[in-house]
Amino acid sequence: MKKSLIALCLLTYAVGFSQDWTTSFAAAKRKAAAENKTIFLLFSGPDWCDTCTRLDELVFSSETFKAVASKKWVLLRADFAEKKGMPEPFDVNDEKVILAEKYNRDGFFPFVVLLDKTGKKLGKTGYENLPTADEYVAQYVSMGR
Template sequence: MKKIFITIFFFAISFAVEAQELVWETNVNKALEVSNKTKKPLLLFFTGSDWCGWCIRLQKEVLKTPEFAKWAKENVVLVELDYPRRTPQSAEIKKQNNELQQAFGIQGFPTIFFARGTTKDGKINFQGIGNTGYVAGGPTAWLAVADGILKK
């Protein structure tokens, strides 16, 4: 009985660890390097992490689940572009995020953009693949939408 409990415990922990292993890059240049090396598109998560209710809900219901973690590791390079009201950010990150908000025409949060990028003459050129936001139905529903976008 003790062995069964220990086995179940370690199995449950492995799912929790898998979800925590995700790396959300905040520097788009670093993320682009990884994207070009791995040939995976960028998943750009435009969020108001400390004030946007739908962003917080998307995080809880989808982005912090084991299903999403497994999918993300196989399919995308994660980039968080945050627009917090209370959490401090460096001037460099604020500038980068504001420029990307303008470039992608982001008007509401949460918005997730899938894109590929190339760098030419020190400037990044993005090729949009598609976008989504909050999708009701948990990770299965959200991942079905994301897979549809990536298959275009």
């Protein structure tokens, strides 16, 4: 019983503090309009991009980011998996490919674009060698003013 209670508490804590990333641009725009928030669009390659992993660990997992994100942003993620061997043709109708064509034509990873609730670009940034999560969050906040 005691182990079950501890497991339940840990699960509740993890769910309560997890981030609510979406992969649907339409859903992100609806939520941003309903909640009067900015869209935080992240282009990432989590299984092959070392700087993407570092940014996840340094910034996106931080309590500072989570607190600001919950108040200011709708989190939208466009993850691009590594393709082994001969690359297959990509689906031009895949939503992340459409987002990359519009907002990340140069193919930078990681890459953040802040958008208003209609999808208009407010600011963008790549990986910066800033030492703290607070500095990253301040940079993102200043882009979305």
